[in-house]
Each structure stands twice: as structure tokens, then as C-alpha cells.
Amino acid sequence: MAKLLGDIKFTGKIDGLSFYELNGKIVVRKTGGFDGKKIKEDPKFDKVRQNSTEFGHCAKVGRALRLSLGGATKKLKEPYLHNKIVSLLRNAVKLDTLNERGQRNIGDALKNTEAKKMFQGFELSATYKCSDFINAKYNLIPEVPVKLDIQIQNFLVPTPNHIMRIRYYWIALNLETLESKTTMSGALELTAQTIKNQSNTISFINTEIDSTKNYFLIEEFWYDNADKNAPATEQRGIRIIGVI
Numbered sequence: 001m002a003k004l005l006g007d008i009k010f011t012g013k014i015d016g017l018s019f020y021e022l023n024g025k026i027v028v029r030k031t032g033g034f035d036g037k038k039i040k041e042d043p044k045f046d047k048v049r050q051n052s053t054e055f056g057h058c059a060k061v062g063r064a065l066r067l068s069l070g071g072a073t074k075k076l077k078e079p080y081l082h083n084k085i086v087s088l089l090r091n092a093v094k095l096d097t098l099n100e101r102g103q104r105n106i107g108d109a110l111k112n113t114e115a116k117k118m119f120q121g122f123e124l125s126a127t128y129k130c131s132d133f134i135n136a137k138y139n140l141i142p143e144v145p146v147k148l149d150i151q152i153q154n155f156l157v158p159t160p161n162h163i164m165r166i167r168y169y170w171i172a173l174n175l176e177t178l179e180s181k182t183t184m185s186g187a188l189e190l191t192a193q194t195i196k197n198q199s200n201t202i203s204f205i206n207t208e209i210d211s212t213k214n215y216f217l218i219e220e221f222w223y224d225n226a227d228k229n230a231p232a233t234e235q236r237g238i239r240i241i242g243v244i
Contacts, residue, residue, distance in 0.1 A: 050102030058089035061106050064178040065216065068171040069238070072220055076238055078125050085124070092118050107175035110214055110243060119216070119243045128237040130219055132156070134166070140217065140242045148217060148241070155190055161226045162233065164190040168241075169218040172210060191226075217241040 062085040066073050073081060089106055095115040096104035109115040123129045135154040148168070155164055170183040222236040 047101075053102050054093055054104055055086075055090065057105055058086050058093055060178060061173075061175060062086040062089055064173060064180055065171065068173065068180045068182045068216075069169060069218065069220075070182070072169075072238060073124070075222070076125055076236055077234075078127075081124060084126075088118065088122055105175065107214065110175075116243055119240045122240040124238040124240075125236070128235050130221055130237045130239040133164070133221060133235070133237065134219075138241050140244065152190070157191065157223075160191075162191075163224045163226055165222055165224060166190065167220045169216075169220070171216040171218060172213045173216060174210075174213045176212075214243055216243045 059082075062082060065085060066082060078084070092115045093104045093106055093109050095112045095118075096106075096109035097112065098108045099105065121131065123131065133156045134152065136150055136152045139149040139151075150168075152166075157164055165187040167187045168185040171180055172183075173180040217240070218238060219241050220236075220238045223233040225233060
């Protein structure tokens with residue numbers, strides 16, 4: 001890279017050189033970059049094309065999952081949420097043993113038990129993790145209808161005035177068409193006294209089963225303040241409980 005010290009003011013390309021402004025100075029570089037035709041046709045770029053195809057697939061699935069949660073992900077205020085989900089999917093897709101590289105997909109990867117385990121307990125928030133606030137046992141029964149038994153054993157409430165709320169989502173997602181349907185539970189309210197007075201066992205049943213879809217179970221928690229005049233808390237988390 002070279003820097004011009006004279007009075008040349010233009011930017012652009014000429015004779016194989018690119019002139020552009022960087023930090024108030026004109027910088028010169030030799031024109032280069034990838035040849036689009038080579039990337040599409042040259043055998044040397046086979047892996048590049050394969051990675052690109054699988055990345056595109058994971059990005060689409062990640063977007064579908066994120067949108068299926070509606071406004072919950074916006075409230076999470078996680079700046080790199082999409083990248084985080086896509087990274088999970090890219091690691092999972094490598095466990096697809098049914099297809100050749102470049103044709104691997106999440107649907108076939110999830111036929112592998114190890115791929116499903118990668119989703120269990122996956123936290124969408126880096127700041128407030130469900131595992132730091134909720135201690136529970138999850139019994140996911142993959143039959144028809146799919147049933148989830150949840151026994152909340154302990155949870156963290158910042159002050160006696162705070163109310164923890166927990167909500168669950170079933171996301172039924174066709175990983176080929178990306179058509180989805182989200183079923184949302186009501187919000188369970190927990191206070192500092194609740195854990196002493198009841199077992200906090202929840203049964204969540206999904207009665208609609210479609211063999212063309214995978215089912216993602218999502219847990220969301222957040223806090224409200226019983227004192228309406230007190231400032232709102234920002235503590236909120238979402239995680240994937242499991243997938244079938």
C-alpha cells in the first residue's frame with residue numbers, strides 16, 4: 001500500500017491501481033480481488049462453494065428460528081444474536097452424515113443424536129443466562145403428543161419485590177420450506193416465597209405433530225418489579241431446552 005503525498009485529489013481506478021480516501025489521506029492499492037467466474041467454476045474453489053452453500057442454508061434456518069420467537073429476541077438486546085445462532089447451526093450441520101459436503105443440512109443433521117445435544121441448554125443471551133437464574137429438571141418425552149414436564153427446583157430473585165416470569169415456546173419448523181408455527185405458554189410467576197409453598201411442576205403438551213417438522217423448545221425468563229414506581233430490570237434470558 002502506498003500513500004500519496006502530493007496534491008492529487010481524485011479517487012477511483014486507473015491502470016490497475018485503486019485510489020481511495022482513508023483517514024483523510026488518499027491511499028493507492030493495486031486493483032485485485034476474486035474473479036467471480038473462477039469462484040463459480042474453478043475446481044480449486046470447490047470448498048469455497050460448498051462452505052458458501054451450507055452457510056447460506058444455516059443463515060436462513062437461523063433467521064427462521066429467530067423470527068419465530070417474535071418480539072422476544074428484540075427485548076433480549078443481544079447485538080450478535082443472529083451470528084450466535086448461525087454459529088451453532090454451522091457446527092451442527094457438520095454432523096449430517098447422510099449428505100456430501102456442500103449438501104449437508106440441519107434437518108438431516110438432527111437425525112443424529114449428537115447434533116440434538118448441541119442445542120440442549122444453548123443460551124441466546126451472553127449477559128443473562130437462564131442457567132444462572134433457574135435450576136430445573138426437564139423431561140422431554142418425544143412421543144405423540146410431545147410432552148414436557150418441568151420441575152423448577154430453585155430460582156434467583158434479585159429482591160423480595162421482584163417477580164420472575166417464565167414462558168415456554170414450541171417452534172414447529174419445516175427445515176426445507178422454513179414454514180413455522182409457534183405455540184406459546186402463559187407466563188409462570190415466581191416470587192421469593194413461591195419456592196417454599198409449591199412444587200412448581202409444569203406440564204407442557206404440544207398436541208399438533210407433523211412428521212415434516214422439527215420441534216424446538218425454548219425457555220424465556222425475565223423480571224418485573226412488584227413496585228410499579230421502581231425502575232424496570234434488564235435481566236432477561238432465552239435458551240433452547242431441546243429439539244426433536
